[in-house]
Amino acid sequence: MTDAQTPPASGGRSAAAGHSSGVIATGDQARIEQRTLVLPPDALLAAIPDEAISRLNNLPATDSHVFKGRDDALAALRELPSTGTGIVAQSVRGMGGIGKTTLVLLHAHAYLAAGRGPVWWIDASSTAAVTAGLASLAVALNPVHGALPLDEAADWAVTRLQGRTGWLLVFDNAEDPADLRPYLGRLSTGQVLVTTRRDLAWQDLGTSLRLETLTPEASLSVLQEITGCHSDSDAATLIELAEELGHLPLALQQAGAYLAQTRTSAESYLAQLRSDPAGVLAAGAPGDPQQRTIAQLWSVTLNTLNARDPHAVTLLRILAYYAPDPLPRHVLTPALPTPRAVDQALGTLAAYSLVTLTEATVTVHRLVQTVLRTIPEPAPIPEPSGLRRFLRRRKPTPASTASESALSLLHGAMPSRRPDDVRDWPEWQTLLPHMQAVSGHKQGPGMTPQLAMVLGQASFYLGARGQAPEALPLKERALQITEAALGPDHPDTALRLGNLASTLSDLGRHTEALPLKERALQITEAA
Template structure:
């Protein structure tokens, strides 16, 4: 597969790696990117600029490009205007003599990246993308769509042999048993990655691992219902996951591995900051979420330390349950692994788990988004993902602060259209959950009016703002703080509208 990608690149064509979850698209893209990055810069095939973009939304693409413009110190890039900085970066790519690679990872919708696909026609750079989609748009404009599927039996056996041998344990490999393991795990690269990590770290023979696999199979019906297994991969992933989790819990004396996995399984597959799990909010939750020691009551559990959390995370990385490219890179959990983990969260614990994640994300938000665009974009993406997974957990009994923080972040980043669409969603959800006259609904409508104002759609902002003001005076009273804040917003919008009218 690597040879096919390189051959296509030699033809000066962009490459899209397409395939279902768990087949290793992002891993292959990361390997190719690292290989190019690490080559000598004097080499003709070397690389000067590498930009990795989590392309699950337009917002993330724009933020990544704006961050690149800032890092390159491109003239004209303004911190408060991410959209403008992103377009400046795209223009720079078409003109530069430097060698570049842009990786668009996990494209959910080709339409979202259509206007943000870099032009590699100059031959100095190229685009490598990954997606579960196989749309015609992804293979147009001289792009090559390369499909990645399950391992063949020979590829699976070769993978297991290479990993075990490279780790210095060739005696653990047995060709016939490797084939049986591949069959048991459906030849899915993700599940085989779990398996080989277990084999290496536990010094487990393949025969013993097969026995464990087959014994565990009888428990999966309760953990992953058939209805949840939409891609047909849940069984092998869950099987390998459970074995790895057993090994992690045996090695991790802090007993934090499982509660940490529960928290991480609610995060976006594109990644999340590792520091989120050492925030006071996360440490407080973990203190009561881990099993009591020596029959102590949970409320008398000793505090969880940041060192314990980092040690537990290292165990999870060792067994391939989470990944992290560098010490400062985001932590990632594959979507299939996360889905299998979520099936083990007790239903009565989901609300507390979700709101703990929301608390921790909010606490990490930079004071000024332009000071750390990548972090702000990552936090926004995780808030949206968390809400979609756990709704209505972030809306009851009250709307969580992170919902409003994401809206504010979009506006501060200059992503005005995205802010409008986001606030439309927040308004409709708030209205349906809390009712049209609830204070939270009034706040959501006012935020939407402000988003229209920030985007320059003054008349729309004024019409909506005056409606919100009238409802606020009726429901909350004319002197309520929220009413006063809305009145001030409307006054500002009226001034802007008058100024616009005078200039015409």
């Protein structure tokens, strides 16, 4: 039971709130908590003049001095009504590092500069954080609410906002719609923005704006503005660096700040990124300990995800070894105990904006893949029975690394007909970039025959399509792997020699093809 009383006149705003409590025990062992809260006469009024409320804010400084390629998104936010039209909330979604917070922060500063407010920024990572953020608004409007429990102060802030228009609330980094649901239905007289990395079901809470990576032109502009390198000679390397970073805004900011601060050349940074991605992606600009880095951001996300759904992390680590191109979902079907488990894990990854998911394909950003490959795996990934059914010409082992699982799954997903059967060419073309990507990563000794098989089949497909120049390096690699694993006189080595000789002949390089054919014949006759 709560009683609110007004004390005798005591000088208006100088009066402090009083609070007392007690517990009443009844004969049937029930306990009743009784609290008495004494408020000054003006406790329900704002502590600042009404005309000053429009300038009230707690906005942090913008975290980026260079902002490119988001004009359409900013325009969409500017067009949102703020005078009570029934639109409850606008969510801004996207993967970590895509620039959600920066976009909304710029919009919030512009909103405040236009003379509208209050503008209040709230950490929405948990229910407690949301309540505390709203309570802090209540205290800013009138310090007397600092004596109230947080939930009551938060409710007062919501009630206060219901009585006016033109305000803006930002719920940043929301994890769960349930954290906001108690408040959003009551906040319809101003503007509410929600940033979230999770692609959750916000449909009943308002409209959504999904951010994608920047265009190559915008990425180049970001790097040029931060580094000051505007010459044509610099542009080519910066374009290559932007491509390597996957046009992700935070990664571009991180790289640009490092280049500007250390006076490092873009060529040197790009070389380091390729040779030591773990070290480069974890390093911010010297002297800026507050700068977020891609490695930090996604390591936190990965830890959160591992606690919620370990199967999702298993799939994500496997996906890190494929190409950043759409991968047919059926490739992953044997990766977990049941197809339903795969679907649920992919849904979790999509909910965290770590993959792009369609009914038929799954795609991972190239920089997410790079970061994942730099994070040590906690333990070998168990091979479920479903995966073992797809392992051809290989004795199953109790566990595999993520790269080995990626190869095994791809090997099992190859079409059953010969690669020169045109009916399967669309599927071969879809799998080809992933075959090339997997072959570029280190595999365990027991995986080499399987890797040679994948390369051989991929090169067979390319040769059947008349793409001998593209098939040649794959056949050379298949021969190298097979000879190292099985020896120079093994029949499989002879097969690889003959295949390579055939491709060299197709390219008109007959003098190189002849000794390979002769050697293959000698091995076959000896066998």
